[in-house]
Amino acid sequence: MTHPYIPNAEPAVRAEMLAAIGVESVEDFYADIPAALRLNRPLDLPAPITSEHELVRHMGALLGRNTDTTEALSFLGGGCYPHHVPAVCDEVNSRGEFLTAYAGEPYEDHGRFQAIFEYVSMMAELLEMDVVNVPTYDGFQASGTALRMAARYTGRRTVLVTAAIGADKLSKLHDFLAPDIEITMIPVTETGEAAAFTVDDTVAAVYLEYPNAYGVVETRMAEIAELAHARGALLVVSADPIALGVLAPPATLGADIVCGDIQSLGMHQSYGGGHAGYIATRDEPRLVAEFPSRLFGIAPTAVPGEYGFGDVFYDRTSFALREEGKEWVGTAASLWGITAGVYLALMGPEGMRELGETVLARTRYAMDELGAVPGVRVLHPEGVHFREFAVEVGDADALLTALRAHDIFAGVRLDAGTLLVCVTERHSKDDIDTLVRAVREVRG
Amino acid sequence: MSATVESFAKLPIEAKPPLRRFHQARWDEPIIFELSSPGRRGIGVPEAGVPAVELPAAVRRQAPPALPEMSQLHVLRHYVRLSQETLGVDVNIAVGQGTCTMKYSPKVNDRFVSDTRIAELHPAQPEDSVQGVLEIYWRMERMLAEISGLHRVSLQPNSGSAAIYTNIAMIRAYHASRGEGEQRDQVITTMFSHPSNAACAKLAGYEVITLMPDAEGHPDIEALRAAVGPRTAALMITNPEDTGIYNPRIAEFVELVHGVGGLACYDQANANGILGITRAAEAGFDLCHFNLHKTFSTPHMCGGPAAGASGVAEKLVPFLPGPTVEFDGERYFLDADRPQSIGKVRPYLGVTQNVVRAYAWIMALGAEGLRQVAETAVLNNNYLQHKILQIRGASAPWGRRRLEQVRYSWEELYEETGVHSEDIGVRAADFGVHYWTSHHPYLVPEPFTLEPTESYSKEDLDEYAAILAHVAEEARTDPEFVKGAPYNSTVHKIDPTCLDDPEQWAPTWRAYVRKHLS
Numbered sequence: 020m021t022h023p024y025i026p027n028a029e030p031a032v033r034a035e036m037l038a039a040i041g042v043e044s045v046e047d048f049y050a051d052i053p054a055a056l057r058l059n060r061p062l063d064l065p066a067p068i069t070s071e072h073e074l075v076r077h078m079g080a081l082l083g084r085n086t087d088t089t090e091a092l093s094f095l096g097g098g099c100y101p102h103h104v105p106a107v108c109d110e111v112n113s114r115g116e117f118l119t120a121y122a123g124e125p126y127e128d129h130g131r132f133q134a135i136f137e138y139v140s141m142m143a144e145l146l147e148m149d150v151v152n153v154p155t156y157d158g159f160q161a162s163g164t165a166l167r168m169a170a171r172y173t174g175r176r177t178v179l180v181t182a183a184i185g186a187d188k189l190s191k192l193h194d195f196l197a198p199d200i201e202i203t204m205i206p207v208t209e210t211g212e213a214a215a216f217t218v219d220d221t222v223a224a225v226y227l228e229y230p231n232a233y234g235v236v237e238t239r240m241a242e243i244a245e246l247a248h249a250r251g252a253l254l255v256v257s258a259d260p261i262a263l264g265v266l267a268p269p270a271t272l273g274a275d276i277v278c279g280d281i282q283s284l285g286m287h288q289s290y291g292g293g294h295a296g297y298i299a300t301r302d303e304p305r306l307v308a309e310f311p312s313r314l315f316g317i318a319p320t321a322v323p324g325e326y327g328f329g330d331v332f333y334d335r336t337s338f339a340l341r342e343e344g345k346e347w348v349g350t351a352a353s354l355w356g357i358t359a360g361v362y363l364a365l366m367g368p369e370g371m372r373e374l375g376e377t378v379l380a381r382t383r384y385a386m387d388e389l390g391a392v393p394g395v396r397v398l399h400p401e402g403v404h405f406r407e408f409a410v411e412v413g414d415a416d417a418l419l420t421a422l423r424a425h426d427i428f429a430g431v432r433l434d435a436g437t438l439l440v441c442v443t444e445r446h447s448k449d450d451i452d453t454l455v456r457a458v459r460e461v462r463g
Numbered sequence: 464m465s466a467t468v469e470s471f472a473k474l475p476i477e478a479k480p481p482l483r484r485f486h487q488a489r490w491d492e493p494i495i496f497e498l499s500s501p502g503r504r505g506i507g508v509p510e511a512g513v514p515a516v517e518l519p520a521a522v523r524r525q526a527p528p529a530l531p532e533m534s535q536l537h538v539l540r541h542y543v544r545l546s547q548e549t550l551g552v553d554v555n556i557a558v559g560q561g562t563c564t565m566k567y568s569p570k571v572n573d574r575f576v577s578d579t580r581i582a583e584l585h586p587a588q589p590e591d592s593v594q595g596v597l598e599i600y601w602r603m604e605r606m607l608a609e610i611s612g613l614h615r616v617s618l619q620p621n622s623g624s625a626a627i628y629t630n631i632a633m634i635r636a637y638h639a640s641r642g643e644g645e646q647r648d649q650v651i652t653t654m655f656s657h658p659s660n661a662a663c664a665k666l667a668g669y670e671v672i673t674l675m676p677d678a679e680g681h682p683d684i685e686a687l688r689a690a691v692g693p694r695t696a697a698l699m700i701t702n703p704e705d706t707g708i709y710n711p712r713i714a715e716f717v718e719l720v721h722g723v724g725g726l727a728c729y730d731q732a733n734a735n736g737i738l739g740i741t742r743a744a745e746a747g748f749d750l751c752h753f754n755l756h757k758t759f760s761t762p763h764m765c766g767g768p769a770a771g772a773s774g775v776a777e778k779l780v781p782f783l784p785g786p787t788v789e790f791d792g793e794r795y796f797l798d799a800d801r802p803q804s805i806g807k808v809r810p811y812l813g814v815t816q817n818v819v820r821a822y823a824w825i826m827a828l829g830a831e832g833l834r835q836v837a838e839t840a841v842l843n844n845n846y847l848q849h850k851i852l853q854i855r856g857a858s859a860p861w862g863r864r865r866l867e868q869v870r871y872s873w874e875e876l877y878e879e880t881g882v883h884s885e886d887i888g889v890r891a892a893d894f895g896v897h898y899w900t901s902h903h904p905y906l907v908p909e910p911f912t913l914e915p916t917e918s919y920s921k922e923d924l925d926e927y928a929a930i931l932a933h934v935a936e937e938a939r940t941d942p943e944f945v946k947g948a949p950y951n952s953t954v955h956k957i958d959p960t961c962l963d964d965p966e967q968w969a970p971t972w973r974a975y976v977r978k979h980l981s
Contacts, residue, residue: 026920036843036846051708051711055714058612062834063609067826067829075574081595081596082575082581083580088585099811111546114546116546116551119568120550121763124889124897126487126892127549127892127895127952128550129487129954134545134549140494144530149973150974151971156768159809187811197635198635199668238519238522239521267523280810288586292813292815304965307965317975321955327957327958341662347662350622350623350754350763352621352767354764354766354767355768360495363530364495364531366506366530368530370504376516428588448512
């Protein structure tokens with residue numbers, strides 16, 4: 020059988036093409052590869068499954084060994100969140116035109132440019148900032164790049180980073196900011212917020228998360244912005260945009276660069292495959308110059324009344340300037356940007372507010388109920404929480420294992436005694452009560 | 464059919480013009496904010512059902528965000544129209560985007576990732592609940608290790624460029640572990656290696672040395688001899704390069720770098736022409752990377768999410784990003800206890816959907832199929848080259864020996880007509896195909912880069928070549944017409960000057976409203 024994915028593997032076509040070119044065999048094309056470098060045996064790979072039906076069965080057997088979060092009751096968050104994904108989001112991002120398009124040019128892919136421009140524009144409204152990038156890989160990368168942007172902008176080499184940050188993200192920052200940028204941690208108080216700290220003239224940026232890794236909302240951000248600005252440092256804030264229907268946008272509290280992950284806005288958890296990062300600034304040319312990512316803008320065309328699109332300020336990217344560009348740019352996460360745009364358009368201002376209110380209320384309810392279980396202590400009971408909270412439970416592994424037997428994934432393990440519990444609009448009051456009952460039971 | 468209807472057309476039906484009478488969808492879609500009407504909603508949200516929480520004034524949003532307010536059908540219709548104004552592989556002969564390996568992404572593989580048993584998996588689930596997905600990661604790693612000949616492979620990087628950065632980070636950690644981190648402060652790359660090699664090395668703190676091509680179109684080995692020394696950390700090189708030319712002395716390049724204690728890192732973003740034919744290991748490389756969205760078929764998704772794979776020889780295994788996926792003969796598990804690891808390069812394990820798709824693609828092909836992919840990609844490229852070089856005004860610098868792609872030149876045509884390569888590409892869009900020039904700087908004058916992969920038929924290649932031949936002929940007879948293109952696109956010729964002017968540029972709708980509508 021000629022393989023269904025390889026039309027010109029058909030022998031007669033192949034022969035016809037070789038004859039047209041005037042060579043004997045395909046081997047002639049490989050004349051430049053020396054014999055010593057040739058692999059003189061077939062690759063040692065599993066036997067192919069060339070019928071689609073058998074491939075579906077093979078994959079079905081593998082997938083059957085997973086238990087997903089529609090089967091178990093999951094309170095896992097920690098950077099990857101189980102929000103409801105509207106059907107229209109899936110419909111749009113599985114359209115073949117979008118799914119299989121390259122990062123193309125403004126004419127043949129006008130629709131792609133417009134969809135991404137609309138995504139950044141809706142993010143800009145949510146953030147109240149004028150410049151938002153075409154998505155980078157994920158929130159980790161967005162934070163790393165935002166901090167590097169601040170360092171380039173200020174010409175300084177130290178960043179103060181909240182200790183209320185996930186361990187994995189901090190690991191990424193250490194690798195990405197090496198070798199030239201030094202990270203100093205800002206401790207966290209008993210409320211779960213950043214402790215008092217000082218800023219000196221070497222500091223490029225103060226970095227906060229909103230909500231932070233404990234689900235706590237920093238309430239002193241405006242004060243911290245003043246502290247940073249007084250010494251010429253920038254305030255960089257990683258914010259989950261899903262909270263901004265109810266939380267004040269960081270820019271209105273003084274943030275200079277806002278960044279984060281958009282997985283919450285219409286992407287499935289997909290075992291960590293739904294991430295994409297955003298970075299936003301005000302429209303200040305010197306700050307815009309520090310973006311490594313592409314920026315799309317409206318441009319006029321030869322026909323009055325027609326919107327065209329193109330790259331804003333391209334000559335700062337590595338595509339244009341190789342190593343003289345800012346960091347690097349390449350294929351990142353555009354389709355998730357388009358999807359997040361669909362999400363925001365579906366939700367509108369009211370939907371974002373309602374969702375935020377539901378999540379705030381259910382988070383507080385879960386904190387109160389779980390905190391009332393003997394042997395469970397909410398870590399920052401006084402803090403304002405959105406979607407997540409940390410609880411001390413004694414032996415975290417024992418509790419997780421016991422609840423696993425109830426088909427409950429109770430939370431992300433922060434350390435031997437602490438869990439991070441996540442509650443979204445997908446968790447009904449009954450779901451939360453089920454968790455609380457199960458904890459009481461296994462603790463009883 | 465009523466007998467009273469008179470015939471107005473004749474059989475047999477005459478052939479249409481030789482080229483497709485394409486016209487891109489033109490819906491004149493407003494910007495989404497212009498579709499908004501107060502009070503409309505696209506989706507409902509669960510009510511809290513528990514007491515509300517009052518936020519402190521300091522963090523309470525004051526004004527609602529000015530997001531569009533639309534009904535569900537109207538959101539859907541807007542985006543479906545925008546999708547129609549986009550040319551994916553599913554609708555065009557995507558051979559014009561050289562270096563990017565645009566190929567068919569099998570539809571069945573998309574089903575696996577929309578299955579809840581992938582889509583609704585949280586990455587921090589207990590290991591016993593994710594044995595299937597861990598097995599896919601593990602098997603995929605073993606297959607890529609075999610395809611590269613290297614020891615282990617990390618599937619964590621988000622893309623090819625992220626894999627390049629991951630490789631650089633491992634190189635840096637390796638030299639630091641040997642006390643040579645300070646001394647080895649240079650990375651060598653070549654002009655026809657992807658720009659991310661140079662850009663990532665610079666970002667990681669290295670001085671970048673770029674080798675230019677010699678008279679044969681190969682990176683200059685004498686320049687490499689002059690460049691290597693005790694300061695060399697690594698060579699970052701693509702082969703075949705973006706010209707499609709395979710460097711036959713690649714093993715010597717690697718030896719020269721090894722001779723001074725440097726590492727050799729192979730950019731195999733696009734390995735499509737050499738699968739099963741030659742590997743990183745045979746040429747002596749210490750590291751390599753693949754792009755799953757190029758060689759291994761995962762869709763490009765308008766520019767990601769993608770997925771990269773970083774392969775390493777045994778001595779670099781301790782530096783791999785963690786956690787790694789391990790198998791003890793009975794169960795799959797994560798190993799995060801890796802003290803020399805460079806750490807995380809992204810959240811959790813990787814872009815799982817693309818790992819799953821690429822795994823299914825390799826499983827559908829096997830060893831023989833992968834070799835057939837490579838041979839057919841190379842055959843297709845040489846066939847297309849044969850057709851393109853028959854077009855007057857097109858040339859391929861450095862002769863015809865090419866593997867999977869060719870960087871061509873319209874220099875002759877430009878000199879004759881004043882029509883630039885970019886203009887040709889815009890006009891080609893009028894016939895429903897993509898076309899790309901090259902990365903900067905344009906070392907090849909008036910460049911264009913075609914890469915036909917294994918997915919396209921002979922008829923597709925004939926059609927693509929016929930389109931370019933037609934446009935070249937138009938350039939000769941009416942250059943101004945070509946320069947005025949497009950005519951059959953969604954929009955007309957764009958004036959880009961505002962995009963570089965801070966007073967005028969509008970990277971978001973709110974900036975546009977502020978600068979141009981107020």
